[in-house]
Amino acid sequence: MRLLKVSKMQTVMDKGGNGGPPMPLKKMRKELVPRKERATIGQFEVENPRMSCRNVDVYYNHGEKKAINNINLDIGRNEVIAMIGPSGCGKSTFLRCLNRMNDTIDGCRVTGTITIDNKNIYGKDVDVVPLRAQVGMVFQKPNPFPKSIYDNIAYGPKIHGLVQNRDETDGLVEQSLRRAGLWKEVKDRLDQPGTGLSGGQQQRLCIARTIAVNPEVILMDEPCSALDPIATAIIEDLIDELKQDYAIAIVTHSMQQASRVSQRTAYFHLGDLIEVGPTDQIFLNPLHQLTEDYITGRFG
C-alpha cells in the first residue's frame, strides 16, 4: 500500500519531467507530498533486518493518549539509523519500545509487532531481562551507577553470568573500556567512582557498560545532548566504529549529528513516521513537505 504510494509519486515526478532535461530543483520542491499526508514514504524495509517493527502504536495514560501511530520500520544489521523530528514527535517513545523500556511506565501500552531476528519481543513468553541484554540502551543524561568505574562495567556481565572469575571480568572490563575509547583515560583509577568522570567520559562509560554485555542492538537516546562539541565528536567517532559490530538506533535533535553518523534516517512528526530513507537522500532531497520544512529549519 505504502510502496504503491511511493511509486505513484515517482510516476508523478516522471510525468513532470516529461522526458526532457532533469527537472530543476525549484520545480521539484513544488511536487513534494503535501503536509496533511501522514503515511510513511520512503523505503522502510531493509533486507535481512535485525529488528523489524510493524503497525506499532503506543498509548499512554491507559489508552487515553496515543503517542505514536502505526509505525513500520526495519533496523538493519551493522547500520546506524537516526531518528529525528521535533520535540514530542514520538521518536524517543519509539526507541524505548525496542527494548521494552516503556514497560516501566505505568499505563503505557504497545500494540503491533516488533521482532528481533524474527522473534516478537512483545510475545507472551518473552522475558525482558534477556531482551535488554540483547538490546542495550544509552540514555540522554549520562547515568553511571554511583559505584566504581570497574563495577559499572562489570555489573552487567556479572548479573548475566557472562564472566566466571575475576580474570575474565578484568579482561572484559578492559576490553569494553578500550572499545569505548576510555581505557587510556581511566585505567589507573578503575576503583574510583564513575560519577567523578567528566560528562563525556561518563557517557562513554555508559556505552562501555552497554557493550560489556555484548548486545546485538544498541539504542541511544540523544546521547550527546548533555555534552560539549568535543565530547560529542569523540562519541560520534565511537558510534561510527561500533556499527561494525552492532545495529545502532540513535535518537537525536541535531540534524548535523544525524547526517554525520547515520546511514539511514527516519523523520517523525507528531507520532507519525513521515519519511524514511538513506540519510543523504533525506537531507539533500526529501520527498515530504514536513521533512523538508524540518531540515531546512522552518520549524522544529
Added chain:
Amino acid sequence: MNKSENMASSAQGRQLRTMDIVNRGLARRYRAERRFKRFGLSAILLSLAFLAVLFISIFANGYTAFQQTFIQLEVFLDPLKIDKEDLGSANYQGLVRESLAKTFPAVKNRADKRKLYGMVSSGASFDLRKFVQKNRHEIGNTIRIWVPADDDVDMLIKGHILRDVPESERRMDDTQIAWVDHFQHQLRIKQEFNMTFFTGGDSREPELAGIWGAVCGSLYTLLVTLCLSFPIGVATAIYLEEFAPTNRWTDVVEVNINNLAAVPSIVFGLLGLAVFLNFFGLPRSAPLVGGLVLTLMTLPTIIIAGRASLKSVPPSIREAALGIGASKTQMVAHHVLPLAMPGMLTGTIIGMAQALGETAPLLMIGMVAFIVDIPGGFTDPATVLPVQIFLWADSPERAFLEKTSAAIMVLLLFLVIMNGLAVVLRKKFERRW
C-alpha cells in the same frame, strides 16, 4: 515620522514609568523582607530561650545527683554475731546500729535512737555484708567503712535542706544536724561520684536508686523494636514503592499507614494489651511485649521515611539498571536500596528515638512498674527510662527530685547520641549523582 517619534517617546515613557514603579515599590519589598527575617529570627531565638530554660533548670536540679554523700562508720565485726559458715545471714543492720550508738553514746531515748539509726541508708547493712563476704579475715577487727548516708543527710549536705529555717519547718531537726556536724567535724562525711546511680536498679530509697535497670529495659525493648520494625518497615516500603500496582487497594493501604503515624501512642498500648497479652498470652511487663508495641508505633514512621528515600533515588539509576538487563529485584537490591539506605536508616533512628521516649503505650502492658532487679532477658519484668523518670517524679521524697532531673539528662544524652548517629550515618553514606 511624527508618529514614529511619538511611539519612541511613549515607549521611553513607559520604560521610565516601569522603572519608577519598580523603584517606588523597592523599599517596601525590602522592608517586608527584613520584617520576615526578623520574625523568623525571633521565633528561633524564642524557642532557643525555652530550650535553654529547660536545660538549665534540668541541669541545675539534677547535677547534684551525680554526687552522693557517704558516712564513715567504725564497725566492730563481732565474731560472736557473725557465723563464719553463713556470712550472709548475720544481723548486719544490728552491727551498723551498734556502731552509730557507740559514736553517740549520749543518745538513750528510743525516738532519738530511731532518728540516729536513720542517719545512714538502709543499704548500709548490705554494703557491710558485701565487705565481710569479701574480707572474712577482718572478722574480729574494728573496720572503717564508707556507707551511703540517708537521703535527708544527703539533701542537707547538698544544701537542699536549709539550716537557717526554724526547726519545725525542716525535715531534719537540730539534734540530727548536730550529728551531721559531728561527723563532718571528724571528716567522716564525704561526697563521691554516685556510682549507684549508674549501676543500681530502682529503689524506694533515693540514695540506693539507680537507672541501670531502666537502661537495660530500654535496651532490650529497643532491640526488639529495631529487629522487627526495621526489616518489616523496609520491606513494606520497598514493596509499596517499587512493586505494588497503583490501584484502590494500595491507596487504602497508603492512607492507613499515614493515619497510623498520627494515632496517639496509647492506642497502640491498648492494642498490645488486647493482642499480645490477652490473645497470645505473652507475659506482662516484659521488654518483648514493649518492643512489639513500640514496633507497631514506629513502623509507620519507618515506612514513610523509607518510601520518601526510595522516591528520591533518581529514575536515571533505575533506567540504567533496567537498560542493562537487570531484573526488577536486582535493580532494587543492587542500586535503589543502597542509595535509599541512608534515608531509611535516618528514619529508623528517629523512630527509635521516638520509641525510646515513649511511656503511654507501655502503661497498658504493665511496664510502668516498680522493678528492682536488673532485667536479664526479653521476658524478665522491666521498665524503661522515661517510665523511671515518671515514677521518680511522682515519689514524695525530696531527693528523688534531683534523681528525676539526672535521669532526664541521661535520657536526653541518649537521644542526642541517637540523633547524632543519624546525622553521621547520613553524612557517611550519602552519595551524589
Added chain:
Amino acid sequence: MKKVLIAVFALTLGVVFGLGTGIGFASSSRDYISIVGSSTVYPFATVVAEKFGKITAFKTPKIESTGSGGGHKLFGSGVGVQYPDITNSSRRIKKSELEKAMANGVKEIVEVKIGYDGIVIANSKKGPSFQLTRKDLFLALAKNVPTGDEAGKLTPNPYKTWKEVNALLPDVKIEVLGPPPTSGTRDAFVELAMEGGADEIDWIKALAKTDKKAYQALCQTIREDGAYIEAGENDNLIVQKLSANPAALGIFGFSYLDQNTDKIQGSLVDGVSPTFEAIADGSYPVSRPLYFYVKKVHVQTIPGMKEFLAEFTSEKAWGEEGYLTDKGLIPMPEAERKLFKENVATLKPLSLGDL
C-alpha cells in the same frame, strides 16, 4: 551492606524465636510476685518489696501502679501466672468487684488492711493558716449548695472567697488544687470530707436515707467553675504549685506533707491538725484505710508469696516504729494488726457477706 542486612535478618529470627519462648513462658511459671493496684499504696508496697528482695533469696516483686479500680479489674480477671497475685487498694473492695472475681474463678481472696492514710488540705507556709471544718469544705467545693435553711433548695455555688463560706476564715479567694476523678485520693476526699460536711446539714443527711442517688450527686459533684483545679495525679506537682501560689490550697496524701514540712502547712480540719498521731488515733477526720488483697491459690504456686506476706505483716514493717511509718504510713492499732496478721497466717478468705 549485605553483612548488615544478614545481621538484621538473624536478629529478627532471634526475636521471633524469643517470641516463641515468651509464649511458652507465659503458660509455664513465674518466679516473681506480681502486684498491681493503688498508687496510694504503691509507695508502701514498693518499700516492703525492695526489703523482701534484698533480705531473701527470692526475686523482688514487680509492682505496677494502676490505680485501685484498675488493680481490682486485673486482679479479678482470673487465676494463673498471667494474672497478678496481689492488688493494692486505697479503699475496700466493692461487692461488684468481688462478685466479678468470683465469677472469673478467683474464689478465695484474703483481705489485708495495712494501715491508714490521711488526706491533708494544705497550703504554702507563706500563706495564712486555715482552720477548716468539713462543712466549710463542702460549701466551698460542691457544685450546688443549699441556700438558707429551706430544705431541698439548691443554687450553683456562689462563694468566691473563704470568708463568704465562713466568717472565721481568711478573706482569700477559693482556689483548691486537687486530684482528678480517676484518683483514689479524690474518691476518699469526696467521701470523707465532702459527705462528712454535707451530713452536718440535717435535710441532706435525711436525703441519704430517702434518695441515695440525689444525695450522692449533691455531695460528690465538685464545682467546675475554676475554684477547684484538677492538678493531675502527681502529688509532687501540687506541692510545687502550692509553694509558687501561697493563696491556693492543695489536696493530697499525708506522706507528701510529711516530706515537705519546710514548704507547706496542713490545715486543721474540725480543729484537728493532720499529724501522724492524730491520724493514727482516728481523731483527724479525713483519713482512710489502705488494703491489699491476695489470691489464696497463688500463695502455693508463686514462690515467695508466704514470705512476702510475712514481711509485710511483720511489726518491723507495719508496726508503730516499722519502716513503713518512715514512708508516711499511719499504722493500725495493735489489736487490728494482730487480727489481720492472723488472717494472713491462716489465709482466711473474704466472703460476700463481709462487705
